[in-house]
Amino acid sequence: MEKTLPNNLKFFLTIVLIFLIGILLFLANNKASEYVILILNLMAINIIFSVSLTLINGITGIFSLGHAGFIAIGAYVSTLLTLSVSQKEMTFLIKPLIYPLNQIQLPFLPATLIAGLVAAGFGYIVAAPSLRLIGDYLAIATLGLGETIRIIANNAWSITNGALGLKAIPPYTNIYWSWGWAFVTVLVISSLVKSSYGRALKAIREDPIAAKAMGINVFSHQVVSFVLGSLFAGVGGALWAHLITTIDPKSFAFSKTFEILIMAVLGGLGSISGAIIGASIYTVGLEFLRVLESPFKIGFISFPGIPGMRMVVLSVLLIVLMLFWQRGIMGRKELSWDSVYALVAKRLKKRGGNDE
Amino acid sequence: MNEVLRINNVTKRFGGLVAVDRFDGYVKQGELLGLIGPNGAGKTTLFNVITGMYAPDEGNIVFLGKDISGHKPHEITRCGIARTFQNIRLFSDMTVLENVMVSQHLKLRNWLWFFKSIVKTPDSIRMEKQMREEGLRLLRRVGLESFANEKASSLPYGLQRKLEIARALATDPKMLLLDEPAAGMNPQETSELMEFIKQIRSDFHLTIMIIEHDMKVIMGICERIYVMDYGKLIAEGNPQQIQSNPVVIKAYLGEEVLL
Amino acid sequence: MTGAPAKGGFSKIGGDSLNLSGFLQHLVNAVSLGGIYALIAIGYTMVYGILRLINFAHGDVFTYGIYFAFYGVVLFLMPWWIAFVFSIFLTAFLGAFIERIAYRPLRNAPRISALITAIGVSFFLQNFAVVVFGGRAKSFNPQTGIYPTSFLNMINIGNVRIPILTFITIGIVFVALILLMWIVYRTKIGMAMRAISKDIPTTRLMGVNADRVISFTFMLGSGLAAIGGILWAMKYPQVYPYTGMIPGLKAFIAAVVGGIGSIQGAMVGGFILGISEIMIVAFVPSLAGYRDAFAYAILLFVLLVKPTGILGVEVSEKV
Known part of the structure; x- marks a missing residue:
């Protein structure tokens, strides 16, 4: 029989863990270099992206490839709300920004919230027709919708400034915003997954027909999952825009979705903790892979940096993962205090023998 | 007679194939009703029409006085029809x-x-x-x-x-539809299953409709039996009547004698 | 990843496009573009018909077809026509190689895994091209000696001037399509392909080597993609690592619109997409920036009206 820990203890441990992470982030924010802080921010934002994608693709089993589109919406909406009126005038040279937007300036929090809500709204509009399709058709339709959002961003000069994109975005995103939102995302989505609704979503993934026969409104549950995933993709997009401070339609090409897919697959498609682990490893790993694109020396021979090499390695990584390690790090399992405890207990038992 | 489910003249076509052909039937409160017929007779399709997986092309289905034909599967489950x-x-x-x-x-x-x-x-x-x-x-x-x-x-x-x-x-549920519950079971498991079905009927106050190829199950627990062939209802009766019905023997078992 | 350059390599159309000669010009242009989409779409549809896999890498195989032809002429100094034929065969082997390495091990895996792998292969091919061929676009222009400049000579029909290349394109597309139909419907291997798309295990029991037939299917599809790629590069005279992405996506959409799994459907879908794209841009020039989005609009419309595509067979899910 597996041992489980009492609920209050788990709650206490969770609080302690969050507190510890908070202290670490506080220290990092004050002591670490700008580069490390940037990576930590990216890590949090990637966690938001991969957890929200996991909700849609891994938990509900909707194979959506449109995530980049919702990130784009979040990024553009929030930026249009936080840029100052004079900045907007200076940026929109080819065509002026349309009326209400050119007069508004909002603080970061409401801008992020609105960005998430608008992305969710788009998610709702998009979900209704696409979810009538199944499997591969859905994948290609969502891919198309994501690309369409990018094409619109490229052409709607009076809203997005077209191909020139938006520049000099205020760098509001800091450790507290990014990790705060990452925390909220993980909390909301994992709370949902653990509830009856989460079971219903997993049931839809396993067998939509049986799920229907058990009284689940498959369509509306899929829509809700898609909308919630889009919402957090939008929030993440807002944070991302205010971190990198320059966005243009190219930033939201399909390769963005591809990156997030790698994170989720690496962690194990179908596991929230896997998505977190996958996003963290990916963010840090990508930085280490920079070595590949910078000049290096072996013995007397020096090699020039090869641009594009990182993506080659990443795509090979994805293929190898799929061929030999489909379940990723976590599979569909979740990391919990019980599983940690079981692991530790096993270790102790091995070492001590009579420690029971 | 307390009727739970009424199937009125239901037809379901797939392209040119008429899977269920003007099926008329009813299920009584607390009854254990068998639905038999050769492979491809349209039994499962009838289940699928009742549970809303397919909408009937003609006719309607009334469950507890409410017309449920054309409703979505999850709505029908919420009305009280469950299935395997x-x-x-x-x-x-x-x-x-x-x-x-x-x-x-x-x-x-x-x-x-x-x-x-x-x-x-x-x-x-x-x-x-x-x-x-x-x-x-x-x-x-x-x-x-x-x-x-x-x-x-x-x-x-x-x-x-x-x-x-x-x-x-x-x-x-108030009514349970079982689609070949004994398929792939050995005789021991099958007789346990028969007991189990009778047990849950009384425990949960259920009305049960059952599709089964194993005649031991059908003859052993069903009170009434519908026989389908080529989408049509060809016979109805209690196990004894069905076993001796020449139409059933001919359509369902060819020229062989039952059991 | 920008779309195809709005200006075509030929058939420059100016001013008033509503007269008859203007329309004729657009039509010829549209048919040649549609034909190229059809050639690529067939590769998608054949693979999907057999393996139920969206071969995401197909658009990149198309790109490699152009690169092979380009380097055949520029680096290996082959005469242009030898280089083009050489490229078609090399691309065919590339397609079969991808299937062998990346898809065959996953044939019994969940379809999501195969799909993700295909996306991975697509990204690998694109970025490998960045590393090996360089990220900058290479000119595929007759002025640089890739193929004879005489292809750009104009033919006058009435007062319409259309370059020979457009007719060559249309001619090659039709020859390739007829050849394909002959292979699929008149040869033994074609029969095996059709059988396998219905039921792999049963076809195996009939003594057909399924792996070989699947390899052949990939070769056929990739070879057609190479033909389409070379024709595309002559029309929009350049090649860069992401060249195949947009035409590949559109061709896939063409395959879905026509009814995925159906070769005739892919042809129909290809022509529908090509013709509607050119015509909409020609008659509503203000929408030109959205030309890459039309395909998605058509896709959504068709999927919602008839989810299996125009010539697709209705398969209701078995409960």
Whole structure:
């Protein structure tokens, strides 16, 4: 029989863990270099992206490839709300920004919230027709919708400034915003997954027909999952825009979705903790892979940096993962205090023998 | 006579094929009704029409005085018709208990519950606890309690069939449709299943409709039998009448003699 | 990843496009573009018909077809026509190689895994091209000696001037399509392909080597993609690592619109997409920036009206 820990203890441990992470982030924010802080921010934002994608693709089993589109919406909406009126005038040279937007300036929090809500709204509009399709058709339709959002961003000069994109975005995103939102995302989505609704979503993934026969409104549950995933993709997009401070339609090409897919697959498609682990490893790993694109020396021979090499390695990584390690790090399992405890207990038992 | 379900002149076509052809029938309260016929006779299609998987092309279906034809499957399940599938359709990557708990999800009819379960309000925690307890109670009643935390796909075949029935029961149905529950079972398992079906009928006050190829099951537990062939209802009666009905013997068993 | 350059390599159309000669010009242009989409779409549809896999890498195989032809002429100094034929065969082998390495091991895996792998292969091919061929676009222009400049000579029909290349394109597309139909419907291997798309295990029992037939299917599809790629590069005279992405996506959409799994459907879908794209841009020039989005609009429309595509067979899910 597996041992489980009492609920209050788990709650206490969770609080302690969050507190510890908070202290670490506080220290990092004050002591670490700008580069490390940037990576930590990216890590949090990637966690938001991969957890929200996991909700849609891994938990509900909707194979959506449109995530980049919702990130784009979040990024553009929030930026249009936080840029100052004079900045907007200076940026929109080819065509002026349309009326209400050119007069508004909002603080970061409401801008992020609105960005998430608008992305969710788009998610709702998009979900209704696409979810009538199944499997591969859905994948290609969502891919198309994501690309369409990018094409619109490229052409709607009076809203997005077209191909020139938006520049000099205020760098509001800091450790507290990014990790705060990452925390909220993980909390909301994992709370949902653990509830009856989460079971219903997993049931839809396993067998939509049986799920229907058990009284689940498959369509509306899929829509809700898609909308919630889009919402957090939008929030993440807002944070991302205010971190990198320059966005243009190219930033939201399909390769963005591809990156997030790698994170989720690496962690194990179908596991929230896997998505977190996958996003963290990916963010840090990508930085280490920079070595590949910078000049290096072996013995007397020096090699020039090869641009594009990182993506080659990443795509090979994805293929190898799929061929030999489909379940990723976590599979569909979740990391919990019980599983940690079981692991530790096993270790102790091995070492001590009579420690029971 | 207290009628639970009435099937009025139902027709279902697939392209040129008429899978169910002007089927007329009824099911009485508390009855155990058998539905038999050769392969491809349209039995499963009839189940699919009743449970809303397909809309009938003609005719209608009345359940407890309400016309349910054309309703969505989940709506029909909420009205009180639950089913199992010919080819087992469990949520295989989920645990036995979770499988049963999924069926209780229909209790949360209001989307307010959605926000409540994210925020974990006290009543949503209570609801979750109640679902778990009821799920366990149901598993105990069908004898699957010791497997509660096993993956559904890890159960032996016979128990998977049983779990499918338990999962259907968890929707709190008034009527249960069983699609070949004895398929692939050995004689020992089959007789246990027969006992089990009779047991749940009285325990849960169910009306049961059952498709089965194993004549021992049909003749052993059904009170009344419908025979289908080429989508049509060709005979009706109690087991003795069906066994001696020449039309049935000819259509269903060729020239051989039954049993 | 920008779309195809709005200005075509030939058939420059100016001013008033509503007269008859203008329309004729657009039509010829549209048919040649549609034909190229059809050639690529067939590769998608054949693979999907057999393996139920969206071969995401197909658009990049198309790109490699152009690169092979380009380097055949520029680096290996082959005469242009030898280089083009050489490229078609090399691309065919590339397609079969991808199937062997990346898809065959996953044939019995969940379809999601195969789909993700295909996306991975697509990204690998694109970025490998960045590393090996360089990220900058290479000119595929007759002025640089890739193929004879005489292809750009104009033919006058009435007062319409259309370059020979457009007719060559249309001619090659039709020859390739007829050849394909002959292979699929008149040869033994074609029969095996059709059988396998219905039921792999049964076809195996009939003594057909399924792996070989699947390899052949990939070769056929990739070879057609190479033909389409070379024609595309002559029309929009350049090649860069992401060249195949947009035409590949559109061709896939063409395959879905026509009814995925159906070769005739892919042809129909290809022409529908090509013609509607050119015509909409020609008659509503203000929408030109959205030309890459039309395909998605058509896709959504068709999927919602008839989810299996125009010539697709209705398969209701078995309960």
